[in-house]
Structures are given as C-alpha cells and as structure tokens.
Amino acid sequence: MKILVTVSEVAEADDEFEIDGLSIDDRYLTYDLNEWDDYAIEEAVQISESRDDVEVVTVTIGPERAEETIRQGLAKGADRAVRVWDDSIEGSDLLDSNTKGELLAAVAEEEEPDLILAGVQSGDMAFASTGVALASTLGYEWGAVVNNLELDGDMANVHRELEGGVEELTEVELPAVLTIQTGINEPRYASLRGIRQAQSKPLDVKAPEDLGVELGESVLSLTSLEEPETESNVELFEGGAEDSAGQLANLLREKGVDA
Amino acid sequence: MSDILAVTDHRRGDLREVSFETITAGRELADTTGGDLHLAVINGDVESFAESVNRDGVDVIHTVEHGDDFNHNVYTQALEQLSTDIDPKYVVAPHSVNGLDYAPAVAQRLDYPLITDAIGFDAADSLTVTRELYNGKTEAGVSVAEDNAFLTIRPGEWEPAEGDGSATIDAFDAAIDEADVGSTVTGFEEVGSGDVDISEADVLVSVGRGIEDEDNLDLIFDLADALDATVSSSRPIVDNGWLPQDRQVGQSGKSVTPEVYLAIGISGAVQHVAGMKSAETIIAVNNDPSAPIYDLADYGIVDDLFDVVPALTEEFQ
Numbered sequence: 001m002k003i004l005v006t007v008s009e010v011a012e013a014d015d016e017f018e019i020d021g022l023s024i025d026d027r028y029l030t031y032d033l034n035e036w037d038d039y040a041i042e043e044a045v046q047i048s049e050s051r052d053d054v055e056v057v058t059v060t061i062g063p064e065r066a067e068e069t070i071r072q073g074l075a076k077g078a079d080r081a082v083r084v085w086d087d088s089i090e091g092s093d094l095l096d097s098n099t100k101g102e103l104l105a106a107v108a109e110e111e112e113p114d115l116i117l118a119g120v121q122s123g124d125m126a127f128a129s130t131g132v133a134l135a136s137t138l139g140y141e142w143g144a145v146v147n148n149l150e151l152d153g154d155m156a157n158v159h160r161e162l163e164g165g166v167e168e169l170t171e172v173e174l175p176a177v178l179t180i181q182t183g184i185n186e187p188r189y190a191s192l193r194g195i196r197q198a199q200s201k202p203l204d205v206k207a208p209e210d211l212g213v214e215l216g217e218s219v220l221s222l223t224s225l226e227e228p229e230t231e232s233n234v235e236l237f238e239g240g241a242e243d244s245a246g247q248l249a250n251l252l253r254e255k256g257v258d259a
Numbered sequence: 260m261s262d263i264l265a266v267t268d269h270r271r272g273d274l275r276e277v278s279f280e281t282i283t284a285g286r287e288l289a290d291t292t293g294g295d296l297h298l299a300v301i302n303g304d305v306e307s308f309a310e311s312v313n314r315d316g317v318d319v320i321h322t323v324e325h326g327d328d329f330n331h332n333v334y335t336q337a338l339e340q341l342s343t344d345i346d347p348k349y350v351v352a353p354h355s356v357n358g359l360d361y362a363p364a365v366a367q368r369l370d371y372p373l374i375t376d377a378i379g380f381d382a383a384d385s386l387t388v389t390r391e392l393y394n395g396k397t398e399a400g401v402s403v404a405e406d407n408a409f410l411t412i413r414p415g416e417w418e419p420a421e422g423d424g425s426a427t428i429d430a431f432d433a434a435i436d437e438a439d440v441g442s443t444v445t446g447f448e449e450v451g452s453g454d455v456d457i458s459e460a461d462v463l464v465s466v467g468r469g470i471e472d473e474d475n476l477d478l479i480f481d482l483a484d485a486l487d488a489t490v491s492s493s494r495p496i497v498d499n500g501w502l503p504q505d506r507q508v509g510q511s512g513k514s515v516t517p518e519v520y521l522a523i524g525i526s527g528a529v530q531h532v533a534g535m536k537s538a539e540t541i542i543a544v545n546n547d548p549s550a551p552i553y554d555l556a557d558y559g560i561v562d563d564l565f566d567v568v569p570a571l572t573e574e575f576q
Contacts, residue, residue: 015549094401096372098372123394124394126376126392127376128354128359128376129366129375133367135364136367142360142442143442144331159448161356165507167449168444170442183498183500220372220374222399223387225392225400226399227397228391232553234553234557234558244560245570251542252486252575255519257462257488
C-alpha cells in the first residue's frame, strides 16, 4: 500500500509585526511544518507501522527553503519526498486550489497511491480546499475534516468532525483523499535517529513542466494586506499581577462569583 | 450570465442558520451583478426547507431530492449540473464543514476560482474578497482575475435574510450517477457526554494554549475550585488529550452562555469565539495585548497567567 501525504510549510507571524506592501516583513515570520499536516503525517506513519509493506511519500509545493520542513516529515517516518516548484509558482501571490489540485494530482498520477492524506487547512492561508480539489482533479473519492480513520479493505471508515460536537460516520471508497483534522492522533517528535536518517532519504524536486502541467496566469492576487482594526472596549486591570488579580477578584465578587 | 447561485446547509432534518446568511450574501452579489438569486436546496425534506428559505430577495429555489442527509457526491453532481443549467456568475456557499466537503470539488469541475472563508466582498467592478490570512492576524483583499468565482462565506458575518419571499420553486431533475457516489453516511455521533455539562455552567474558567503543559492545568482547577466554577477549554487542550472533548468551547465543541467566562491563555481564534461570544461577562488573561480575545473581552489582565492565576486563587481562599 502506498500513502501520499500533502505537506505544506507555513509562515507564522510574530505577535508584533510589520507589513511591507502585500506581505508581512520576513523578519517577523517563522516557517514551520503546517500543524494539520503534522497530524496527517502521523496518521500515515501509524498506518505504515501497523501493517506490512506501506510506503509513505510526502509531496510539497514549496521553495527550496521548505526542504527543512520536508525533512521533518521524513524524520518522523515518511520514506521519501517530492517537492514541486519553479519560478512561475514563485511569481504567484496566491496559488488557487484548482492549480494546487492540478499540480498535486500530477504527482499522484505518477505515484498511484491508495490513500492520500492532507491537512484540513494550512495555518497561514487557511483556504481549507486543497485536499478536496485534489480528489476531484484526480477522480478519487474524498472526505473532509476527518478526526477518526479506520481502514477496512478497500474502504475507509471515517468520522467527519461537524460543528457543535457532532461527528458524521462515513464510509469512503478507496482510493481516496482524506483531509485530517487536528486531534486525530498525537504527532510524535522526531527521534535523533530519525533526524539522521532523514538526511539520506530521497527528496526529488520537480518543476510543473516535468509533471506535464502548464501554469496559466494566476487567477487570484492580493490587493491589500492590513492588520484588522481592533474593536476593543476592554477595561484592563493594571499594576502588576497581584494588584490586577485583586481588582479582578473584586469584580468577580460584584458579579456574585464566590466559593 | 449575471445570476447568483447560493447553497443552503442543513443537518439531521434542520436547516442551519448559515443558510439564511448565505441568502443575504447571495442577494448582495445579485444586487451588484443585476441578476437573479437562485438557491439550491439539496436532500432532506426539500419541500419544507424550500418553504423556509423562501425569503425576501430570493428569485428561484431549486430543489434536489436524493436522500435524507448531506452527501458530498450528490451535492457535487447536483451543483455542477445546476450551474451548467443556470450559468451563474458567482456561486456562494457556507464555509461550514459540509461546505468544505463539496465546494472545492464543484469549483474544480466548473473551473471557477475558489475563495473560501470570506468575511466581506466588493463585487461592484470585478470581485475582490476580504478574508483573513496568517491565522487571523491580517485581513487581505483577494481579487479574482476571472469572470466567475465560487465563494464560501464565514458563518456569523452576514445578517440572516428575513421577510417572506415569492420565489419560484423548481424541482430540479439532477441526473445523479450512482457509480460516482463513493461515500455513504452511516450515522452520527454526539461526542463526549461526560459528567460535566459546560453549557449549563454559570461561571467558566476556560484554559487555552497559554497553559503550555498538562501539569500546569492544576493551576486552573485550583482556581475553578476556589470560584466554584467549571473548567472548559479551547481546542488545542483537547487536541493534546489534556481534557476530554466535552470541555471544548467553540465551533466544533460546545456553545456556552455563562454569566462569567474567564479566558486564560486563550488567544481567541474565530472558531473559539463562535462558541463563547454570547457569555454575559468575558474576562481575558493573556500576555499578548494584540490577542483577538481582547476585541471581545469586557475586562482583561495583560500579564503572565502563571503570576495572575495563583494570585487570583489566593484571593478566594
């Protein structure tokens, strides 16, 4: 069995940051493995550990910088990785999900996985659409926002996490793309041995044209980026932790809160 | 080709509130394009749903009956066929868990650019959508270079549509290809019904990522004991397995309306806020003054929770 995991590197902004034109100044950004993808990798690695002959391959659309993040996935147990990039992708503000789906589908067509796991969304752009767009492009079945997964022959029995503490129980035919919600498992930390081994695992780089994909003009672009105006009417208690806790205690007593 | 198609959302026999918000967003789009607003009502008791969503500003309601519950394959096929039929300029759907399960597939099949989780838009000229980027820390304008687009809208951002409408109701004869229905909903489960019902509590001490470590939760329980309050949490605490699911406040957890909601180490992500914004008094303890929880809080302490919480507990002992 082969499992393909889509892995993104995301940018996280510091609490304080400056916007430079249409992006956050790089000094205030930290790049890391997307939180949802961490759970997707863990799910794939757990499946590979619980049965024989499972290969876990990751695929990332990202620049060379992302290789550090990709190695994290390899250190956690993925067997090899594919990275897709070229200047035409670099030049686009925002890759739309149809384009991402097309690029990832081209990799999936080469790999022919039985199961594809994607994070529900990326922490930075948060479109929450790549996995299902990929499934549709590829002609695979799918399930979005999965927080429980059991494989049963050529089916995946999943729980989809709906709003308000309700889960939908769904049977999904394989091959399928499932988008993985946080909390489905406990992602491991990479071991030192894993980190060492990751350095020698294969990481192939492909351009869209190697995959037979011709990218057109970008259909989405950023026109503005700003910090949202705060609508705060908060009354702050000040004067250090002890003092402010005392003031808060008085407020709580006024509100009738007391043991 | 200036019509708008809006998609309604229902679950286990009930229309969801976001359906009415989607009608409002759809009407706004139709007003700028000068076209009609079409609604799609798919599966369930479509006749009664159609009657409920027949609000002011809706021109045509298309019903598709092919099962009781949501099924993404049925939604995808029906919306693709309906869109081919009415050729909408924009399709708009809720940014709900079910919306996420069909919108990207429909957009892919129609070759419409997809912009999700919209919190505003300007369709006067070409379409520019406002949405958050970087984990809610920024708002971006995203412009669409094509004539068509598929939008999903964030729940709670548009007012629900009101007033009786006089829409035409049309039973749309979608040709659902069963061979292409590869998913089956077999049931539903309510998660975590333990001993504690946070939605009944008058005072909630709610803990978030700022607590850093499972062992530190003792601080929170000590405070809750001193206040005779109940402990709840934001999502990361439950994801880490530190508290059971029935303690989670937010979109995917419970909605709570206590008299006092004390948010400790909670940044106030939109999914969390959805579950607690109706609390009577909201108090935040968070050392980041720019955390979105302060947009909502009535009172706050911008300081280290590890200093504030023990001092507050002390006050009540």
